[in-house]
Amino acid sequence: MKDNPIIVGLDIGTTKITTVIGEVAPNGTVDIIGEGSVPSEGMKRGAVVNLERATQAIRQSVQNAERVSGVRVQTVFVSVAGNHAKAITSHGLAAIRRNQEITQADVDRAIENARAVPLDPNLEIIHTLPQEYVVDGQEGIKNPVGMHGVRLEVDVHIVAGTAGPLLNLRRCVQEAGLKVEGFVLQALASGLATLEAAEQAQTVIVIDMGGGTTDVGVFKRGNLAHSAVIPIGGEHVTNDLAQILKIPHEEAENVKHRYGAAVPELADPDLTLEITSANGATHAISAFELSRIIKPRLAEIFGMIRDEIDQALGPVELVAQGVVLTGGASLLRGTPELARDRFRLPVRLGRPRGIGGLTDIVSGPAHSTGVGLVLYGIGQDGKVPLSVFRDEPELAPAPAPAPAPTSGKGSGPQAAVQPEVTVVTPAPAPAPEPQKKDKGSFMERMKGIFKDWL
Template sequence: MKDNPIIVGLDIGTTKITTVIGEVAPNGTVDIIGEGTVASEGMKRGSVVNLERATHAIRQSVQIAERVSGVRVGSVFVSVAGNHAKAITSHGLAAIRRNQEITQADVDRAIENARAVPLDPNLEILHTLPQEYVVDGQEGIKSPVGMHGVRLEVDVHIVAGTAGPLLNLRRCVQEAGVRVEGFVLQALASGLATLEAAEQAHTVIVIDLGGGTTDVSVFKRGNLAHSACIPIGGEHVTADLSQILKLPTEEAENVKRKYGAAIPELADPDLTLEITTASGSTHAISAFELSRIIKPRLAEIFGMVRDEIDQALGPVELVAQGVVLTGGASLLRGTTELARDRFRLPVRLGRPRGIGGLTDIVSGPAHSAGVGLVLYGIGQDGKVPTSVFQEEAKPTAPTPAAPNTQKGEVATSTAVVTPAPPKKEKAKPKEGASLMDRLRNVFKDWM
């Protein structure tokens, strides 16, 4: 086994728990050498609701990744999502003595002054992420060290989590046999894994569509400038289908993935499904009507994301230059098109990039947060490692199209839902047929 540093990300979601093991080469490039995904238990909207079940699922996920990699996991970076995570942007100031260069100590002093804001004592600070610096009124400075000036200013994005949910999460991880290296905001991790080099110069909205929550992050010139969590995700779409179609949740999820679309016009116009409910009754529904159930819920999620950004930063069209969709629920056909219509901005599907190793396993949107946790662990500064962009620029073999069902996701039965067979058209009598031939055809129909 090589002695290169090993970084492990543990993405604990509402519907799945994923462990990603990354090995960092001396040049900074990352190879994914282990992955383990299991169905999530004991979690709801980013918080632990059953300690024993959550611990068991975490232990299973870690053990699977250990077997794949041959590496013993000692510590992990853990994703944090849910409404208990709060974020504010604070302004810091430091005076510089005349005719002296700005030092790292001056930068640290400005950041520390920004941190000195009154926070609820029940909050634990997770990230202190500096934005761009201002020296004597000159904006847009990435690194002020070595410059001359008398006034150094910085805006710092502070992310904090409620102590209770964090303690519960830490306890589950520790009882699973590993140590928490650090908590990482899931919205930040997803952005680190999916943002491309060209997007580092613009303002981009990253929307991670998860099972129980939708995590939103706004990256301004490569820095996390705003973050929020919407308490609705893909499982709410499944719940709508389950309620309307009278199907068990597992069957409704399977129907959504295989036949659903976020835009009804993209559904198969010739496909009709025969639904057999738990009571034994059978009814038919077209793929078009199925998608008409799905669209309002996804439109609601995007509407809530838009309202959040509009209120915090201003109109979306004026704030950002693009939107990146990621997360397992973003794979539903037509989701990108629906988001493009709602935000009126260029929208693309975000996948982990700039990595090597088990890329065939972790290249889907469902693994963005897990891979992002590994990337965060390299510098722990909330920045995309430069080696990732170097790796991204290398020519790679084309990646096969990802199937609808991601590796590690819970398989669901298809026994109660079947596409209805196409209706047979009645044979039409040929032109010029005799009266006797026509009577024979009518008689066949009667029989």
């Protein structure tokens, strides 16, 4: 258990940077006491591309969280995403003397032997995550310390990152006046925040859908057993819309969230948008056609994930019992339904749970990584703290999206003709007569009947 009761997670993404401050009670429960989110600057697909702008965004995010919590932040756990992160699973072995109990030193020796695999010298190890242990052929052992045997084996999931991107990330955090207490793989952090108690006994695929990348973690009985990064995210869907509809990126993002769907059949059949591009050309597109632009990109993401797991672990349907979607891009309407069709497994939307404090702010999928970084900081062993599953409070539901306006304008540079999206809907059909009638209308009809009789 971490001695410091204050733990800070810094989720540095492609579209936003979020700081989450957690306080650990003596009984191990976690309260979120601070949160600060700002648009991301200087980042692309999980890597720093502009040191100065990324540093300024990090500083602003942390300051916002400090104002809410009243706590001065000094050290942070930082999320790592992007295709520079690599992962392998290695096997370690340690011999035990006869009639001797297995000690923690024996466990450490087995893990160290698993770490002794040839890696690219340009890689820096981020995590060494032991899976279940095997003692004299007996599998499924969580903690072998104190047991008897002569052969101790362990599979270790090793996560490493390319030294250059990690150094750039560390420098940005340090320039913002903070110390990096540890790097944490984004898929691991999101899994720690969203996996429920029942899923700890299963094999579950956690898919964190971010802006620039999609991070995948396969959790086997609560342990991260496989991880991968897909270099496509929600921003690519927005770019597709901006390119095809000829509208600014900001307007495409607005159209995607307000009117789009991952499954065209779930789009509003009566909704039509009038698109006015920068050159003054106007054309209409239905919500169904809009969703037909969105679906192929999301289907591509799920297809790449399926191919990755099929090649590494075997057919998805035989490997896992369920899929958990999280991350901001997973909020697009119809995304769970499309994932269910592609993976042929139960799919649910994952939200942070097992925490207190500012649950109304951090209860959405977009905060899964930030909350998971705080949970990782409690034990720093890649496992969900047991206190999260004890007396788990009910999280407040995410706020409902604002009603869609009848028109919207892009926030890009002013042009001769500002791009515009207008919603066109057919005249509503006459409302059917309600079955439940109020007293006044009933009396009026009765008066008319009596008048006709007389």
